[in-house]
Amino acid sequence: MSFLSCGRQSGTADEGVELQRDGNLSESARPNTQHASLFENVITQFNKAADLMRLDPSIRKILSRTSHEIVVNFPVRMSGGGIEMFTGYRVQHNDSLGPFKGGLRFHPKVDLDEVRALASWMTWKCALAGIPFGGAKGGIQFDPTGYSLADLERITRRFAFALGHYIGPEYDIPAPDVNTNAQIMAWILDTYLSMVEPKHRNNSIHVVTGKPIVSGGSFGRDKATGQGVVYNILKWAEENNRPIKGLTFTVQGFGNVGSWAARLLVQLGAKLIAVEDISGGTRNLKGLKPEDVLSFTSARRSLAKYSGGQFVDHIMFLKTKADVFIPAALERQITADTADWLDVSLVAEAANGPTDPAGDAILQDRGIDIIPDILCNAGGVVVSYFEWLQNKRRESWELEKVDARLQATMHKAYDRVRDVAGEHNTDRRTAAYIVALTRLEKVYTERGIFP
Ligand code: NAD
Numbered sequence: 001m002s003f004l005s006c007g008r009q010s011g012t013a014d015e016g017v018e019l020q021r022d023g024n025l026s027e028s029a030r031p032n033t034q035h036a037s038l039f040e041n042v043i044t045q046f047n048k049a050a051d052l053m054r055l056d057p058s059i060r061k062i063l064s065r066t067s068h069e070i071v072v073n074f075p076v077r078m079s080g081g082g083i084e085m086f087t088g089y090r091v092q093h094n095d096s097l098g099p100f101k102g103g104l105r106f107h108p109k110v111d112l113d114e115v116r117a118l119a120s121w122m123t124w125k126c127a128l129a130g131i132p133f134g135g136a137k138g139g140i141q142f143d144p145t146g147y148s149l150a151d152l153e154r155i156t157r158r159f160a161f162a163l164g165h166y167i168g169p170e171y172d173i174p175a176p177d178v179n180t181n182a183q184i185m186a187w188i189l190d191t192y193l194s195m196v197e198p199k200h201r202n203n204s205i206h207v208v209t210g211k212p213i214v215s216g217g218s219f220g221r222d223k224a225t226g227q228g229v230v231y232n233i234l235k236w237a238e239e240n241n242r243p244i245k246g247l248t249f250t251v252q253g254f255g256n257v258g259s260w261a262a263r264l265l266v267q268l269g270a271k272l273i274a275v276e277d278i279s280g281g282t283r284n285l286k287g288l289k290p291e292d293v294l295s296f297t298s299a300r301r302s303l304a305k306y307s308g309g310q311f312v313d314h315i316m317f318l319k320t321k322a323d324v325f326i327p328a329a330l331e332r333q334i335t336a337d338t339a340d341w342l343d344v345s346l347v348a349e350a351a352n353g354p355t356d357p358a359g360d361a362i363l364q365d366r367g368i369d370i371i372p373d374i375l376c377n378a379g380g381v382v383v384s385y386f387e388w389l390q391n392k393r394r395e396s397w398e399l400e401k402v403d404a405r406l407q408a409t410m411h412k413a414y415d416r417v418r419d420v421a422g423e424h425n426t427d428r429r430t431a432a433y434i435v436a437l438t439r440l441e442k443v444y445t446e447r448g449i450f451p
């Protein structure tokens with residue numbers, strides 16, 4: 001029987017897939033040909049920098065692959081008595097600079113490709129910030145909004161148990177990401193501690209960062225990613241002679257990162273004029289109050305119905321004229337389809353991977369500046385490093401010390417990226433990769449590759 005006569009027309013536009021006579025997907029008509037996978041986007045960015053800096057070919061081979069990919073399918077007895085199966089992931093990309101480090105995401109779209117990409121970005125981010133961590137990322141593929149707090153705890157603890165000793169305070173250290181927070185970290189910590197020998201419990205609390213303060217968390221970790229975004233925007237504003245007072249900005253995603261960035265910028269005199277989250281968008285050219293927006297969205301009410309602004313749909317939101325756009329939601333928001341709509345001077349990438357390579361090229365052609373994700377949102381992992389250090393040294397730093405050290409780290413990274421962009425006559429994303437890859441290359445060159 002011919003594979004082409006199987007009752008459905010092959011290669012129809014809506015399927016976007018074509019079967020060859022041997023039943024394999026033809027090379028030219030694979031699904032997603034027009035949309036590369038997220039990890040392919042990382043490799044495109046990586047290759048551009050590796051070509052320009054002439055990265056050693058062996059090191060290039062190593063860094064373009066992940067070290068370990070852990071997939072766990074685990075059952076959870078829910079509070080109603082029934083059993084549900086979940087799939088969780090932890091991808092460890094590289095640990096040549098230190099223990100694997102990276103967040104955990106709870107989202108229905110989490111999959112191996114996404115986690116691979118996010119883990120690789122963590123490697124570059126830590127290397128760029130100059131902190132002694134490698135890169136990892138993980139998550140569970142489910143929608144946490146459909147579950148009670150009691151069931152969320154069961155799912156989280158069972159996942160931590162399934163990961164077992166694939167995580168550890170000197171080996172692989174998770175942190176919050178999309179739909180996870182300090183409470184989730186506290187449950188993971190408690191579950192992990194119940195699995196280690198009693199004598200090691202008190203020197204293992206740095207197995208996760210982003211914990212609640214009383215459980216060993218750091219002052220300033222909750223706002224750290226947003227704070228880092230703000231330090232970057234302030235550097236850009238200074239470089240471009242743009243006063244922060246009156247600077248207009250829009251934010252996509254009003255969770256941990258987006259809402260903190262907005263609150264801190266408004267405190268400095270900038271004006272938040274549009275916000276979009278999963279529930280809709282709102283705009284007010286006279287200025288939105290971030291605290292009001294936050295308390296409205298915290299009650300899980302649709303932002304489209306917020307009375308402090310006018311409803312905007314996705315396209316209207318993206319077309320809003322402002323000085324700065326802060327994507328702080330999910331990846332692949334600025335693409336060939338949307339990049340032309342932006343009417344801003346700067347895209348400050350608070351999210352991971354919000355701009356794909358096609359979108360990136362359009363922004364560059366249009367002269368829109370970009371602070372790339374691995375620089376812009378590094379504040380979170382930098383303060384996670386401070387939390388990890390405090391736990392190891394049994395110290396608790398004042399918020400002022402955390403902020404001062406974060407600011408110094410972000411400024412150093414920002415300046416280095418600007419300088420390297422100038423030296424190589426390239427864009428800042430590629431420059432950020434070059435800074436990170438240079439550090440990684442040095443480590444491999446010094447240590448060699450065994451055997
Ligand atoms: P969060 O779960 O606290 O908030 C996510 C926000 O995005 C929510 O407001 C949600 O409504 C919104 N959102 C989700 N899908 C959307 C869509 N399709 N359109 C518009 N809005 C949408 O997550 P977070 O921790 O703030 O993380 C946001 C981004 O920042 C992610 O890309 C994450 O990887 C990155 N990041 C987070 C940290 C951190 O410390 N939490 C650190 C570095 C990078």
